[in-house]
Amino acid sequence: MDEIIRVEHISKSFDNLNVLKDISFSVSKGEVISIIGSSGSGKSTLIRCINLLETIDQGKIYFKNECITDKNVNINNVRSKIGMVFQNFNLFLNKNVIDNCILPQAVVLKRSKQVAKEIALSYLRKVGMEEFAYYQVRSLSGGQKQRVAIARALCMNPEVMLFDEPTSALDPQMVKEVLKVIKELADEKMTMLIVTHEMNFAKNVSDRIIFLSGGQIAEMGTPTQIFNNPQNEITKAFLFQE
Amino acid sequence: MPSDFFGAVWYLVTNYWQLFLYGVITTLIISLLGTLIGFVIGLGLSILKITKSRANNTLTSKIFKKIGNIFSSSYIQFFRGTPMMVQASLIYYGFLKLGGHWTAFSAGIFVVGINTAAYIAEIIRSGINAIDPGQMEAARSLGMTHYQAMRKVILPQAVKNVIPAIGNEFIVNVKDTSVLSVIAVTDLFYNSKSITMIHYVYFEVYFITSIIYLIITLLSSRLLALLDKKLAGKNRYSIPTSQTVPEVFIKGGNGHG
Numbered sequence: 182m183d184e185i186i187r188v189e190h191i192s193k194s195f196d197n198l199n200v201l202k203d204i205s206f207s208v209s210k211g212e213v214i215s216i217i218g219s220s221g222s223g224k225s226t227l228i229r230c231i232n233l234l235e236t237i238d239q240g241k242i243y244f245k246n247e248c249i250t251d252k253n254v255n256i257n258n259v260r261s262k263i264g265m266v267f268q269n270f271n272l273f274l275n276k277n278v279i280d281n282c283i284l285p286q287a288v289v290l291k292r293s294k295q296v297a298k299e300i301a302l303s304y305l306r307k308v309g310m311e312e313f314a315y316y317q318v319r320s321l322s323g324g325q326k327q328r329v330a331i332a333r334a335l336c337m338n339p340e341v342m343l344f345d346e347p348t349s350a351l352d353p354q355m356v357k358e359v360l361k362v363i364k365e366l367a368d369e370k371m372t373m374l375i376v377t378h379e380m381n382f383a384k385n386v387s388d389r390i391i392f393l394s395g396g397q398i399a400e401m402g403t404p405t406q407i408f409n410n411p412q413n414e415i416t417k418a419f420l421f422q423e
Numbered sequence: 424m425p426s427d428f429f430g431a432v433w434y435l436v437t438n439y440w441q442l443f444l445y446g447v448i449t450t451l452i453i454s455l456l457g458t459l460i461g462f463v464i465g466l467g468l469s470i471l472k473i474t475k476s477r478a479n480n481t482l483t484s485k486i487f488k489k490i491g492n493i494f495s496s497s498y499i500q501f502f503r504g505t506p507m508m509v510q511a512s513l514i515y516y517g518f519l520k521l522g523g524h525w526t527a528f529s530a531g532i533f534v535v536g537i538n539t540a541a542y543i544a545e546i547i548r549s550g551i552n553a554i555d556p557g558q559m560e561a562a563r564s565l566g567m568t569h570y571q572a573m574r575k576v577i578l579p580q581a582v583k584n585v586i587p588a589i590g591n592e593f594i595v596n597v598k599d600t601s602v603l604s605v606i607a608v609t610d611l612f613y614n615s616k617s618i619t620m621i622h623y624v625y626f627e628v629y630f631i632t633s634i635i636y637l638i639i640t641l642l643s644s645r646l647l648a649l650l651d652k653k654l655a656g657k658n659r660y661s662i663p664t665s666q667t668v669p670e671v672f673i674k675g676g677n678g679h680g
Contacts, residue, residue: 232564236478252479261566271561275579284575285565330561337565 183210184246185341185372186231191240193226200226202396204240208341211370215383218393219419224376225268227393228343231374232265245340261289264334268346270326272318272333279305279314282333290337297336304332308362324355331362342366344375360386380420384408392416424622431627439618446611447635449528453603453610454596456532461539462589466582468544470573471495473551495544502541508602510534515606531608535600539592546588550581586654590647594640611635 186208193201200223208214216224229235231242233249233256242250249259273281282301286292292300305311308328313321321329327347334342344363348356360382367373367386377383383390383404390407392400392415400413411417425431436443471491480488502510514537515530525533554577562572601612615632619625 234560234564257563257566257568260564263564265561265564267557267561267564269555269557271555271557273558273561273576275576275583285562285567288571288575289566334565 184208185210185244186374187243188231189241189243191230191237191242193223193230193235193237200396201230201237204396204398206391206398206401208372208374210340210372212388213367213371213373213375213386214389214391215387216374216376216391216393217378217380217383217419218399222393223396224393225345228265228345228374228376232260232263232343234265257289261285261337262340264337264339264342266327266330266334266342266344266347268349270323270330270350272326272330274318276318277314278310278316278318278321278329281318281329282336285333286336300336301332304335305329307335307365308332309358322355323351324358327351327355327359328362331359331366341372341374344373344377346376346378348377348379380408392419394419424624428627431624432631435618435622435624435627435631439621442614442618443611443631443635446609446614447639449608449614450597450600450610450612451639453528453531453535453600453608454593457535457539457596457600458543458589458593460532460536461543461592464537464540465543466547466578468495468498468540469547469551472499472544472548499541499544502538503545506602507534507538507599508605510538511603511606527603527606527608530606531600531603531610534603535596539596542592543589546585546592547581550585550588551577553584554580583654587647587651590643590650594643594647597639597643598636 184207188207189205191201191204192199204227206214216227218224226235230237237250240250241248244259244263247254247259249256272278273284276284279298279301282305283294283297286297286300287294290297302311302314305314308331310325310328310332313325313329318326318329331342331347347363348359351359356379360379363373363375364382364386375383375387385404387404390400390402390404391398392407392411392413394415400407400411400416406412407416408420411420424434472495474488474491476485476488511530511534514534515525515527518525518530558576558580559569559572562576563569567575600608600610603610604613604616607613611632615628619628
């Protein structure tokens with residue numbers, strides 16, 4: 182299978198706190214990987230490093246065989262191919278729904294307003310938000326905001342999507358509508374890295390699970406391996422804590 | 424000239440209303456243009472001040488950014504740390520000494536502008552700092568450069584949020600232009616002073632002057648409050664519950680525009 186992302190021995194610390202310690206794994210095209218682990222285990226930091234929102238201290242990250250942690254790499258070019266969805270949506274508050282989707286296309290990809298608008302509408306339709314295209318962002322519910330955020334990222338035609346706890350700020354009903362959208366993307370073979378606390382979702386949608394503990398990969402494998410037959414004591418403790 | 428207080432006031436108003444009016448117009452023009460100039464320069468200063476060097480910057484750009492930081496900090500320190508009366512005298516006579524030619528009126532606009540810039544720079548800087556860092560991260564994660572994100576996402580929000588504070592600066596300027604009488608700008612205060620010299624009545628004249636200043640500042644505050652409301656948008660309130668149901672459905676608006 183085509184390898185799209187390769188993470189090689191990366192480490193990251195904030196002051197004296199080692200958040201990531203020697204992490205390595207690779208992602209194949211079309212693969213869905215869920216990253217699970219308790220709070221503070223480094224999940225979000227890991228995914229933010231891949232989008233270069235955090236600079237790593239050691240190691241290398243490759244995107245399609247190009248070392249993106251190199252100093253000379255065009256960061257903006259890389260980021261436009263790696264979509265990111267945040268826990269707090271981070272929709273642009275000075276723009277309405279459709280302009281949130283149009284702005285990055287126009288600014289980064291230099292698409293014409295008309296083309297960008299059509300693409301925006303098609304992805305808003307995909308996430309079920311087309312009828313809200315001209316609504317102000319602040320008038321939407323959390324689940325609606327997150328679906329718009331996903332559409333905004335998809336408008337850039339990314340080759341990989343990163344989800345940083347996309348449902349952690351939502352209540353159960355809205356969690357469902359957002360997970361449904363992500364599931365559809367998985368069915369279409371979008372390459373995705375998902376940081377999540379939704380264990381059932383991770384089990385159903387992922388090809389592979391990475392279990393992080395204390396900034397290290399404690400265990401990595403298929404959902405069946407991890408959930409039904411975990412090898413590591415820490416994984417067992419985390420999964421069967423009830 | 425009548426000897427009773429109200430008679431004297433009435434006499435002054437009816438005989439010298441033109442002088443008062445010219446004073447008001449001068450005061451308003453200087454305050455308004457000064458605030459506008461202050462906004463433009465202040466925006467630039469605030470950006471110079473918050474620009475930080477990054478690890479991957481070239482040496483030249485690091486040096487330029489450092490110079491920008493130092494310049495804007497010293498500028499702000501100087502103009503906020505000295506009285507505008509002194510600044511006006513220094514700049515007006517300084518320019519004349521250098522062989523320049525300008526009227527007290529244009530000097531007045533210039534001084535108020537560059538003075539207000541220092542205050543507005545700090546207002547905008549705090550406005551930028553108040554924007555959720557997630558806005559910048561989202562913009563960067565989509566591939567926008569720092570500059571594009573600033574221009575299209577951060578600054579429009581920051582400027583919108585600080586417009587009421589900039590309006591306040593205008594009101595402050597209406598009052599503070601009175602110190603420009605030191606370089607003989609014929610504003611409301613200077614003209615009032617001239618009227619006192621004609622009849623040697625002081626209290627009555629300054630009584631009228633205060634009332635006029637009060638009317639201007641009261642009206643300006645009202646206008647600002649209206650503007651503030653308009654900027655906030657209509658029917659904007661949030662229901663104090665979790666956001667399960669979108670606000671638009673609750674308030675029954677169509678949410679467009």
